[in-house]
Amino acid sequence: MNKSTLKRTLKGKESNEKRRKNIVKDLKSLFKAGVLLANVLPVLTGFCLALYFAEEPFGAHWITFILTISGSTFVMAGALLLNNWYDADIDAVMERTKGRPTVTGSISLRVVFTLGIILSAVGVLLLLFTTIEATVYAVIGWITYVIFYTMWSKRRYTFNTIIGSVSGAVTPLIGWAVIDSAMHPVPFVLFMILFIFQMPHTYVIAIRKFEEYKAAGVKMLPVVRGLRVTKWHTFIYIFLLIPLPFFIGELGIWFMMITTIVNVGWLLLSIRGFFVSDDLRWANQMFRYSVYYLMITFLTAILVTF
Template sequence: MSKSEVVPETTGRISYKELKQVIKLGLVQGNLIPAFAGAWLAIVMTHQGFLASMPQLIIMLIGSALVMGGSCAINNYYDQDVDAVMPSKQNRPTVNDRITDRQLIMLSLGMMIVGELLLFMINVPAGVIGLAGIIGYVSFYSIWSKRHTTWNTVVGSFPGAVPPLIGWVAIEGHISMMALALFAVVFAWQPIHFYALAIKRSDEYRLANVPMLPSVKGFNRTRIGMFIWLVVLLPLPFIMHELGTTFMVLATLLNLGWIGLGLTSFKVSTDKTKWATKMFVYSLNYLVVFFALVVVISLIKMI
């Protein structure tokens, strides 16, 4: 379905609410949490002054937000035909002609270019990782894997996990084992999060012919995939042992709680959609709580 089939012509200026939809502001804000945590941890672990590092931190957050928002806008541009079919996405400005293709491309390119300039202003590694995130999300996820393979969610997890790397290298200048551990946490978190969402919208993805795992392989296969990634999360706090025993214990309890919730899906009376909703909500809280633990415990150790 083309845009012209939805609304004949552009109806006016895009509102702030619609702009938030175009750049997926909620997704951007969520990804800024691990980006900040990565930078904060680098400051603490390399014994740098917080105030002295404030300029790099602020520029990194703004640059990362622009890069992610611009990438999401391109994703919305490319997904117009799919979004026009899915009921939950038919109110997007890209579908109902509240924003033109030209405006959307200019907005996207402008955000990504300015964001990349800011990241390169900090240092080359931050800019390169940001660029890798753009290429991975736009090319490998949006254009290729989303429409051609059930592995699309895993492919998209690579660019989706770069924010903590950008945050770390913006302060430290090079990648460390701690930075890779943060990357691994966000990477393993994403399939669980997005599979839960895909279960709730499996009929829509099937209607739009998008090969999301629940739509193609079904609930049981998707549940197995989610458990695999839940298990992958388990050892990651122990790689971050420099944060201490308290962190490892609390993070492990957080992981075990998620596994416990996952196990409730084996009850005969379980409503799959309600279970997926609970898993989705837990995933949102997980990301915030996990990285809050990283920041708070590292702050306590610094004091």
């Protein structure tokens, strides 16, 4: 092989490698990988806790487990794709989203829409092999997120955050309902924890990206009502989280202690926001804490059952 041929070969390999990396990057952005993973954890928690309270062995339900995780993931992925498809115009305005393939054109909007519908349908079909109740919760989450949040309220009303929080909060109900009816205090409290958690979590994201949301015309609370009002809402919702672990004492003293510590820590950090001069730095700290909060709370709920 002569030098020119070798150079062309190496250049072609580099080009293919770069193309593969770009595809992976586009897919991660398209599926909002971080959001998707954060939604899978509560499904897993609901499933594990339902097994624990029903005194059922995991080995007897491993096929159900695969169907549940796969089905719920597909439904959520489909909803996120449809969110990207619908929001392509405002994503083009916002710095953090203007690199998404729906904006750059590396993946066409038609493909994204079609894939979103297909994944959603496949996810629902897989969940139908578990229980009707679990499937209903997944469909409620999908409709709430795609129709009521993305298409109706996000660009019009500040309460879009409340609507969006409902869709994220149904995830532990899905995991629980494949084993037993979710008409039980534990999955209901997990639903409430997730629902309330998403409010301050989303508010601090809106503070971090204040100028972008303002430019895109998205009716987030800090854009419409200002930072101080948003800080008060953030404090109130975190305060409401504090008593919730005590309603599920069945999970034991360690769960109540750990979750109370992280709740109080988050509350103190929210209070600090009223006295800081650098709102952006505070919002970044709050966002990081909220991510750890979700992981600690739901992993603890699983671990205390062993």
